[in-house]
Amino acid sequence: MEDVVIAGAGPNGLMLACELALAGIRPLVLERLPEPTTENRANGLVGQVVRLIDRRGLHERLAGPIGPPVPGFVFGAMHLDLTLAERNPLHILGVPQRRIAAVLEERAAELGVEIRRGHELTGLTQDADAVALEVTGPGGPYRLQARYHVGADGGRSVTRKLAGIGFPGVTEDRTVSHSANATVPAEFVDPESGGLRIPGRGVIPPFFHYRTETGLFAYAPFPAGTLVTAMEWTDDEGSDDEPPMSLGEVRASIRRVLGFDLPIGEPEGAGPHLLRRLRGRNTRLAEKFREGRVLLVGDAAHVHSAIGGPGLNLGLQDAVGLGWKLAATLRGWAPAGLLDTYESERRPVAERVVMHTQAQSALIVPGGDVTALRELFGELLRLPSTVQHIADLMSGADVRYAPATDHPLDGRWAPDLMLADGTRLAELTRTARPLLLDFTGSLGDELRGWHDRVDLVPGTVPDEVTALLIRPDGYVAWASSSATPDDTERKALRAALERWFGDPLDA
Ligand SMILES: Cc1cc2nc3c(=O)[nH]c(=O)nc-3n(C[C@H](O)[C@H](O)[C@H](O)COP(=O)(O)OP(=O)(O)OC[C@H]3O[C@@H](n4cnc5c(N)ncnc54)[C@H](O)[C@@H]3O)c2cc1C
DSSP: OEEEEEEOOSHHHHHHHHHHHHTTOOOEEEESSSSOOOOOOOSOEESHHHHHHHHTTHHHHHHSSOOOOOSEEEETTEEEEGGGOSSOOOOEEOOOHHHHHHHHHHHHHHTTOEEEETOEEEEEEEOSSOEEEEEEETTEEEEEEEEEEEEOOOTTOHHHHHTTOOOOEEEEEEEEEEEEEOBOOGGGBOTTTSOEEETTTEEEOTTOEEEOSSEEEEEEEETTEEEEEEEEEOSOOOOTTOOOOOHHHHHHHHHHHHSSOOOOBOOOSSOOOOEEEEEEEEEEEOSOSEETTEEEOGGGTEEOOOTTSOHHHHHHHHHHHHHHHHHHHHHTOOOTTTTHHHHHHHHHHHHHHHHHHHHHHHTTSOSHHHHHHHHHHHHHTTSHHHHHHHHHHHHTTTOOOOOSSOOTTTTSBOOOOBOTTSOBHHHHTTTOOOEEEESSSOOGGGGGGGTTTOEEEEOOOSSSOOEEEEOTTSBEEEEEOOSSOOHHHHHHHHHHHHHHHOSOTTO
């Protein structure tokens, strides 16, 4: 019997596999594609997930050391001036999804995870003790038994369907978007901003969504190749026998959106190059993220517009939120109900992503009333408090899991601390173990019953916080700002240890 079978070796399934392996569980990953896909979806990671990747040592592999937050971003095709925010939480990592998945697959292999490519999940039943899976591999159909099964098999999740979990929401079919890697003649590129000079429209900044009365245009000169996208409003639903996509179709779409014929050309470089027509968009949230021994992560649990790029910020943090809880359940030390907190913590986060992607989608619709709404929104976006609010929302920095105390850090993502000896918190969290950072030198005894599960990190830190209990997913389970925590704080620390890491050894 397998401990955990994961269907889907997309980024979220692979991340979950890494987290389980770090926690001492060897999952089996089934992936129906025989080779990694060459399709590129995400062009990068946006938000707290960049810091999460750093805290697992993966940022270095993808792009070297983590940089500062970005000075600006886009919300609903409006500029978000992040220099106005008091605390800018918005990091971006501009690396294509296929590269992210490749690095996660490499990491999973290093951790001893078995990934069976060309193996498709086709059937699933469960009872109180196990999940029975039917799989079709290159050698034909076979069966597997697992204690838990996780569907990381994308928006059309077979796991979700087989488990009988509904996927309510809306399908919007009024848009068609055309994207392509292409070259743009140098005379259209503004040397100062790197944007595009379009007659009658001035300079369209790079990496910006530019709204017109017929659609949306984006020009993104990524290091790996320039991407142009035109999204239009349409009554045409398309059909199954649409002609294959061409650069000419993208060019025509740009002409309709911008009212100008931008002479894009064939892409340069080795490729693979993107050439994609995408009709409509789905906004759906699974009825539940867990049915007995079956769980869902990533797109299998939620789909929404890609506007603002929040998908992997949500999905990869789902995977990290689930990994340690599932591992603790399998290893036998999980407190009662721990696995259920996966959904109670992650569903509200998914609901907020659905909310802000729908809000942004509403802000790009053509029409005078929307233009007026954008004018008002533009005024609001000049207020530092609004910029802070939106930046926190888009990065996920506003997520706070149910705190047990009134310490402002309780339930929050642990801040990027640096110890006095120069060690960054991100270096201490690579093992994905729970940590008690004790800068008071007085809390070691409190950890006595949990030393097998929680690591003590002594040291000093030039900050107001003096002690932090950090869960493997990076969230704070308890915090203190006292030079010597008193009895009440110590009691709360022991309660937090029990709440998240189970009974003490000598209980
Ligand atoms: C156009 C576009 C642009 C996007 N841009 C961004 C962006 O900039 N930033 C961002 O963060 N997100 C972006 N996203 C969202 C992001 O791509 C998804 O959230 C992400 O791919 C979800 O990962 P996943 O692992 O959950 O699912 P997937 O990537 O869909 O992976 C699921 C895997 O499961 C496999 N599978 C399916 N069925 C089975 C089965 N029965 N048995 C075995 N294996 C199976 C599939 O082959 C696939 O490999 C974008 C999405 C789109 C469509």
